[in-house]
Amino acid sequence: MYDGKKIIPGLILFLGLLTYPIWHNTVSGKTSYVPKPELPTDKAKKECVEPKTFIRVNHKTLLEDWKFSVVRNGIRTYQASNKKVYTISLNRTCMNCHTDKTKFCDQCHTYMGVTNKCWDCHIYPKQMAKE
């Protein structure tokens, strides 16, 4: 190879620069970042309406179903899989435990780049205290 002495280090340098963002994020620990939604510490608030595995995957459809049930059908109670009956309310049920959405909802949503419009209208309990 002609000029191998120049080309090979040049290539290495080029690849190094190209992959710089990856190296940088690995070293600074950004790639290993895991969102940590803050769970309520209160013992009475330990149990969610549905098991964690279900909520993780289906919380969006659950909320959608709840909305439909209340607004369209006027049904404001929800029987969970553990046979307990809950009031369907974003503020009085969900946000009663997860009082601050910035410490719970936003943790994953920001990480995943998800935007939702819940809080354009609904008010979470901590919000008013801040404003």
Place this chain on the structure above:
Amino acid sequence: MQFDRRGFLKIAGLTALGLVAKPGWDVFSKIESSEPLPTPEPFAKKKWGMAIELKKCWLEEGCKDCIDACHRIHNVPDLGTLKEEIKWIWTSPYDKIFPEHEFEYAGEEHQHKLVPILCNHCDDPPCVRYCPTRATWKREDGIVMMDFHRCIGCRYCMAGCPYGSRSFNWRDPRPFIKKVNLEFPTRTRGVVEKCNFCEERLNRGLIPACVEACKEKALIFGDLKDPESKVRKVLQNRIIYQRQPELGTKPKVFYVL
């Protein structure tokens, strides 16, 4: 080790069964999705309606108790301008509300008195027919409901409503709400809103806020299907007025002088 055809098939069959066992088990052991409980009272049993006794309403001039109560509870903003005004219950002069009652020489003193008006919760609501997204619809108990989640802000319903009962949020209403009621959501920009007959209060067994706030008991709310209800008693053998009855929308808000 030697396989004959039979032996091979047996082992192949058992292997396939073994592979299916785990996914199959997962499918049938899934948590049963629970259905919401049925409502204690089906909507169809009732028909909500309101009567407004104007003589009682006029006892105290300039009283705005019903408006204040409603707008406070439902986070209705006060934008200050007539163009952007948001209203669930408001007032208008008698001669504007009932122009057909304006006769020459009648000399009636109540012509310019203010009449409380709100969404009529029509039996045949034009707004519902206009709505392209079904964001507004008539519930079986007669309440014309709004689903703010679904409203796209096209304002067809506003054009369709002959009573001007609907208001549009031209901008974010939240900064214009004096004191936010946490029990009820606010609205967002680009959504139409109107009176919901305090549907959220009825569900808890309470009467509408305006009815509760009226000191003179000029507003009477109740079930029109029940002949013993307060509204029906008030309306009995009285001359009843309705806003633009000729349109055939069959309003559920009645006025008695």
